[in-house]
Amino acid sequence: MKSKNKKNAKQPKKEMPEKKTRKKPLGQEKIIKKTLKRLKGGKPQETIGEELKEIYEEGGKIPDMSRLERRRKRWWLMSIFILLFLASIAAAVYAGWVFWKPWEKPQSQGLNLEILGPTQVVNGEPVIFNIKYQNLDEVPMANLEIQANLPQELVVLELTPEPTTQNNTWSLGSLGPGQDGEIKLKVYFQGEIKNSLNLQALATYRPANFSSDFQEIETLSVFAKESLVGIEVSGPSKAIPGEDVEYEVKFKNTSEYEYTDMEIQAVYPDSFIYISSEPVPLGEAQSSDVPQAVNRWIFEKFATNTEEIIKIRGNFSSQGQGLQNLTFKVGFNKNNQFNLQKEKVAQTEVLAGDLVLHLFINGSETNQNINFGENLRFSLTYDNTSGEEMENVELKVHIESDPNGSEKLVDWDALDLPENMPAQVSGETIVWNKDNLEGLEKIEVGAQGVIDFFMPVVSAPLSSLDGAYEINIWAEARVDKIGDMAAEREIQTTPVTFAMNTDFDFQTIGRYFDEDGEALGFGPLPPQVDETTGYHIFWTITNSLHEIQNIRVTTELPQDVAWTGRTDVTAGDLTYDESTRTVAWSINRLPTSINDITVSFEVSIKPDENDLGTFVNLTTENNVEARDQKTGDTLLILREPILTDLPSDDLTKGKGVVVEGEE
DSSP, X not given: OOOOOOTTOOOOOOOOOSXXXXXXXXXXXXXXXXXXXXXXXXXXXXXXXXXXXXXXXXXXXXXXXXXXXXXXXXXXXXXXHHHHHHHHHHHHHHXXXXXXXXXXXXXXXXXXXXXXXXXXXXXXXXXXXXXXXXXXXXXXXXXXXXXXXXXXXXXXXXXXXXXXXXXXEEEEEEEOTTOEEEEEEEEEEOSXXXXXXXXXXXXXXXETTOSSOEEEEEEEXXXXXXXXXXXXXXXXXXXXXXXXEEEEEEEEEOSSSOEEEEEEEEEOOTTEEEEEEESOOTTTTTTTTOGGGOOEEEEEEEOTTEEEXXXXXEEEOTTOOEEEEEEEEEEEEEXXXXXXXXXXXXXXXXXXXXXXEXXXXXXXXXXXXXXXXXXXXXXXXXXXXXXXXXXXXXXXXXXXXXXXXXXXSBOGGGOBOOTTSOOEEETTEEEEOTTTOGGGSEEOTTOEEEEEEEEEBOSSOOSXXXXXXXXXXXXXXXXXXXTTEEEEEEEEOOOEEEEEOOOOEEEEEEESBOXXXXXXXXXXXXXXXXXXXXXXXXXXXXXXSSOEEEEEEEEEOOTTXXXXXXXXXXXXXXXXXXXXXXXXXXXXXXXXXXXXXXXXXEEEEOOXXXXXXXXXXXXXXXXXXXXXXXXXXXXXXXXXXXXXXXXXOGGGTTOOSOBOOOO
């Protein structure tokens, strides 16, 4: 560097050599400080310019400062470095994988498990299935266990080897590499024909080089195409109403093994009236009032190559004309599930009878449901179609309605008979004959007759809710003589069963005061013009016989009635829809353990001049709908609108009519 000059001394211009060694450039910060110092010292501008020229001159020339060029960085060198770095990492990873591979846990090839056997079988015929297993690994297996999950419709005859536990499980221990084995099942099927069942094998094991268990599952679907159980049915090809007929059902076990829990079912037409059978069917004692229910027989043991016979006696009702089918089914009862094997149909043509008898109840000859308090309206008709005169005809109507053996579901004291057709009542039977109805002594050819009467059902459940709340009704006729020949034949109508719906009821009331005289509502009473008065509406549901479900109570508020939002809900949901002005109370179910339930809500009115001297409607019609869980009937009750007269509120009597407001 140059030596410093004295203050204010003028430095003479010095010639520059042609070639000069490049000086080390000063840092930017040092150049600025040096320049400022010289300016402060009062150095002339020309001197400063010479010094700046000296700083920036390079190679004897001043560089072009009008544009700047960025020095190109050498990116290719950086790229080569990164690639080399990544390659070294990959090589290290590969070397580690190669080094550690001998100690890595191998993947288990597992156990080969399969079920071999027929995919179609004949029920009752023995078949063999083999559960085969093999170790596919190169290491042994430990704790091998195989469980056979068999359907309940399969009967096991023999298992080889014997299971080690009661649930068809074999604990087989260890199994060497490539080693195999099998389990043999000798069985026969009792499932429903034309149906498939699944056999399943579940294996659990642990390979020697693993610390956890593995499982294999194999399933085989087997279709039952036929059955060795045989059935034959015989019966009359023709019959007339009232004539006793007999059907014989034979079923055979043609297999080499004893069957268990063999079941026979009879499906009767509505016109068939069961009288008796040998052997006695299930439930005959319990269901004697409903003959159609007596249609099942179960044989717990049915030996090989044997035959059983069932004889069924009955007759056809007066309505049973034409071809009638009786269907008999044979199958196995497994845990109260009937698995059909075969069925046969016996056909009998029922000819027109001598006396055609019909009993219509509430307009029908079929089973119905009925509510407490309703009437049974009877219409008994008879018609002589024999072509000859009939003598000494007796007609009867049987009404059985005692679920607990003592009380009746019908009110016999209120039996209403025509004055010109008196009858004799004996027990639960109404009887007409020549002694009380003159027209029955002789019935001319083609003559017809009808007897109409009614009887009410009791209005409430009996003292005990036990027993079947049903009313069973049928009619019968006996003819002593047709033409010159003694007939002594009885005919009967098909029994009709009336099932009682539950004693469901619905009450609606409006109140201003509660039962203790405390005010529930607000405002003037009687209601006044241009003044607001509030009332409380109560809905109550009662029930005891059957559970009810899907209960919904609704009403619509009139346009001049306001919903205040005050409610008292003990169960269910109470809602108000402003767009439709509908109040709705919904309850999912009401069991018989709860006999009554109530909800209340408040409404208000502000009468105008048009309401003077009148009662104001607080609601429109109140409706409730529910389903009887036992009978399946939909129950519907409608109640009148609630007005401001409030007949259930003694303290508001005479205070329901709108009056002028106080001035």
